[in-house]
Amino acid sequence: MIPFRKNFVFEYEKPQVVSPLIRRVVARNGGRFTGPGTGTLIIGHGIVAVVDPGPDRDDHFEALQAALAGERVSHVLVTHQHIDHSSWGRRLADAYGALLCGSVGVVTDEHGGAVREEAGDDDRFSPDVELRDNWSAHGENWTLSAVHTPGHTATHYCFAVEEENTLLCGDHIMAWSTSIVSPPHGHMGDYLTSLARTRDANFDRLIPTHGADIVDPDQFIEAYIAHRLGRERDILDLVRAGVSQTKDIVQVLYADIDRALHPAAMHSVWAHLIHLTEQGSVVASPAPGLDAHYSPAEQTSQEPWV
Ligand SMILES: [Zn+2]
Numbered sequence: 119m120i121p122f123r124k125n126f127v128f129e130y131e132k133p134q135v136v137s138p139l140i141r142r143v144v145a146r147n148g149g150r151f152t153g154p155g156t157g158t159l160i161i162g163h164g165i166v167a168v169v170d171p172g173p174d175r176d177d178h179f180e181a182l183q184a185a186l187a188g189e190r191v192s193h194v195l196v197t198h199q200h201i202d203h204s205s206w207g208r209r210l211a212d213a214y215g216a217l218l219c220g221s222v223g224v225v226t227d228e229h230g231g232a233v234r235e236e237a238g239d240d241d242r243f244s245p246d247v248e249l250r251d252n253w254s255a256h257g258e259n260w261t262l263s264a265v266h267t268p269g270h271t272a273t274h275y276c277f278a279v280e281e282e283n284t285l286l287c288g289d290h291i292m293a294w295s296t297s298i299v300s301p302p303h304g305h306m307g308d309y310l311t312s313l314a315r316t317r318d319a320n321f322d323r324l325i326p327t328h329g330a331d332i333v334d335p336d337q338f339i340e341a342y343i344a345h346r347l348g349r350e351r352d353i354l355d356l357v358r359a360g361v362s363q364t365k366d367i368v369q370v371l372y373a374d375i376d377r378a379l380h381p382a383a384m385h386s387v388w389a390h391l392i393h394l395t396e397q398g399s400v401v402a403s404p405a406p407g408l409d410a411h412y413s414p415a416e417q418t419s420q421e422p423w424v
Contacts, residue, residue: 120341123293126154126330131181133160136325137282139260143185145178147202150379151238153294153328156202158182159286160189161279162260167193168216169262169277169286170327171206179206186214193255195262196220197288198274199243203327207243219255219264220245221273239303249275262286267316269309270297276316285321285335291342293330300385306346306393313343350390354414357391357400362411364388384408 128134134142141160148155156172166189172178191214196204199222211218222243247253251266261280267290268274277286289297290312299309316324317339324332332338349371356367364387372383388408394400395412402410 120296120345121334121338122295123330123332126294128154128157130155131177131184133185136331137284137323139163139279139282140284140325141185142325143178143181145172145175145181147173147175147178151298151382152202153292155328157325157327157329159325159327160185161262162257163189165190165192165257167191167195167255167257167260167262168210169195170197170203170288171210173202174205179209182206182210183213190214191216192257193262194218195255195277196243196245197276197286197290197327198271199240200238200271200289201240202238203288204240204243207245211246217247218245219247219249219253221249221275265316265319267312269299269305269312271303272305272308274312278319278321283320283322285316285319285324286327287316287324288327290316290326291324291332291339292326292328293324293332293338294328296342296345298382298386299389300382301389301392304385304389306350306389307396309389310343310346310393313339313346317343346390349386350394353387353390354394354399357394357412358414362413364391364408364410364412367391 128144130144130146136142139161142157145156158172159169161167168191171194194207194211194216196207207218249264253264255262263278265276267276270289276290299306321335324335361367364384367387368380368383391412392406395402395406398415400412401415402412
């Protein structure tokens with residue numbers, strides 16, 4: 119069981135002190151996938167960085183301007199180009215003469231072909247600086263290092279606050295929910311690798327963009343990984359039992375959840391089926407698409423996750 123933490127104490131638009139170096143301003147864009155709303159983070163004092171400037175809302179922009187009174191913004195950093203994270207990036211960077219830093223572009227994944235932009239992508243996002251792993255930004259008393267964490271999207275980055283051994287983790291990990299891994303931009307194999315990498319970095323604290331912080335990262339990420347692998351075993355068992363299509367697997371595995379969430383669940387199951395195909399545990403016909411038929415590959419003596 120993932121030790122979810124759903125209790126999150128905050129006030130919309132009011133800057134909240136999260137740590138000596140970090141403040142948060144929460145936008146009024148709460149919802150099924152955004153929890154209480156986007157928590158835009160301000161790092162440092164005097165010369166500051168802003169992480170995940172947030173959604174296209176004037177009230178949020180004005181709240182950020184109030185929170186940034188008297189500050190100089192050197193960098194606006196974006197974890198990934200979803201509209202609830204990146205939309206205000208350009209406006210904020212231009213208003214403060216800051217560098218807009220993020221990762222963008224049509225990504226060609228291992229399966230070949232241009233990756234379709236998923237719903238929720240911010241098509242207008244155009245950073246000044248294209249992030250890469252270990253890229254860093256510095257201010258007075260703070261250092262932010264980029265950590266490439268593909269999975270939720272192929273170009274998702276987290277940012278380590280080196281002075282506080284804290285990871286600003288975007289949508290990679292959330293305290294109140296699992297993250298969405300939706301092909302083709304999301305990739306389950308990459309996601310599991312990114313989770314293990316995050317666990318092994320031994321951060322003291324994770325700060326997601328939505329909802330509460332995670333103060334026991336090792337235990338939490340271990341449970342997150344176990345949840346995904348358990349779900350993958352369930353899916354493999356169903357394929358071996360002859361349930362061959364994503365939609366039918368969802369009917370069994372998600373029988374108890376709101377049907378409005380079934381489309382998202384289909385994408386999650388599809389991500390697992392692609393991963394199982396890549397590992398050679400199942401075979402897709404035709405290609406491993408959302409509507410493909412999946413069947414068990416010849417069983418070997420060893421399961422792929424052992
Ligand atoms: Zn996202």
